[in-house]
Amino acid sequence: MTTGTTELTPRDHPVLDDSVRVDGGVVRILDRRVFPERVEWVEAADAEQVAAAITAMVTQSSGPLFAAYAGLELTALQVRELPLAAAAERMRVAGTALENARPTNNHPREAVEHVLAAIAPATTTPALVEAAVEAARAGARSYRDRSHRLGVETVALLGDGARVLTHCWMDTYLIELVRAAREAGKRFEWVATETRPYLQGARLTSHTLAEFGERVTLITDGMGAAALAPGSTLGRVDALVTAADRVSLDGSVVNKVGTLGLAVAASAFDVPFYALVQAPDLAAPTADDIAVEERDPAEVLHTLGRRTASTLVTEAWYPAFDVTPARFVTRIVTDRGAFEPATVGESYYGAAAR
Incomplete structure (x- = not known):
């Protein structure tokens, strides 16, 4: 992988809305580890380098989905001269x-399944390449469309002027939620946690909301319960709204570590918690069926590449995600509606059948 730098310039759309590109025979991925202080692009020459970038947290949230689609598109372009069997194997x-780049984030697996299913009927290499490229591009478009529908469903639950607390980086969900709110004539006030140890909330969420012209207040991770408590000098928080990396069929929400604590505090103070996911995971009847990724504990001892813990401290723990039981979730918001958590699997897939 190589890295290039560009200047940050004003845009009509948030910079992070276009953070993965297939360009000049490589996949270019905006490096979210250093954004917005620096705008650098990591260049991946093959799918394995794209996977390494995903694992290294160059991109997070919805980013791995777009990166996986881009990696598959690039691979298809690279197998054009191979015999069909060799192309399919590659x-x-x-x-x-x-x-396998991130075990808890389900997006890459969804992208892979979509593209491999599309190329299965191919009887020639050119047909395989065409099917793969079209499936990758259509899959990315579909994800954006579904994210917008999910945004519309979320906006319907929030009153105009609502103060919303969010955690970590919701990526396309957040961007489309703001767009859906504008379409509905609503504006929200935002409170964002900084999100240790990569500070996605401080660097990505708050930056993107500010690009949109939204009012956003940044808090540290330890301030969430205080913000939710009655009588907070911040003012009443009307809803906790986060993305979900995965939702099991029993309504358990797997999301960036820290979500559980916020959900428990929200429940204690009668603040609704809306968890956003396009669809519950058919492969996960319960949260026990979802692998919760644990990252290198050394990442907790550092912040943005600089050691922030005492040099005397050698032990740390870093589960990248936590599991919020359904009883602490008010609604699971999907692209087919907002459902009671305990019955989200039946409700979501039943809605598809009707």
């Missing part, structure tokens, strides 16, 4: 690397 190997 696509499979590339898919395996991508879907």
Whole structure:
């Protein structure tokens, strides 16, 4: 992988809305580890390098989905001269690397399954390449469309002027939620946690909301319960709204670590918690069926590449996600509606059948 730098310039759309590109025979991924202080692009020459970038947290949230689609598109372009069987095998190997890049984030696996299913009927290499490229591009478009529908469903639950607390970086969900609010004639006030140890809330969420012209107040991770408590000098928080990396069929929400504590505090103070996901995971009947990724504990001892813990401290713990039981969640908001957590699986897939 290589890294390039560009200048940050004003845009009509948030910079992070276009953070993965197939360009000049490489996949270019905006490095969210250093954004917005620096705008640098990591260049990946093959799917394995894309997977390594996902694992290294170059991109997070919805970013791995767009990166996986881009990695598969690049792989398809690279197998144009291979015999059909060899081309198909290379696509499979590339898919395996991508879907294993982050065990809890389900997006790469969804992208891989979508593209590999699309190329299965191909009887020639050119047909395989065409099917893979179209499936990758259509999959990315579909994700944005579904995210906008999810935003519309979320906006319907929030009153105009609501103060919303969010945690970590919701990526496309957040961007489309703000757009849906504008379409509905609503504006919200935002409170964002900084989100240790990568500070996605401080660097990505708050920056993107500010780009939109939204009013956003930044708090540290330890201030969430105080913000939710009655009588806070911040003012009443009307809702806790986060993305969900995964939702099991029993309504358990797996999201960035820290979500559980906020959900418990919100429940204690009668603040509704809305968790956003396009669809519950059919492969996960319960949260026990979802692997919760644990990252290198050394990452807790550092912040943005600089050691912030005492040099005398050698022990740390870093589960990247936590599990919020359904009883602490008010609604699971999907692209098909907002459902009671305990019955979200039946409700969501039943809605598809009707």
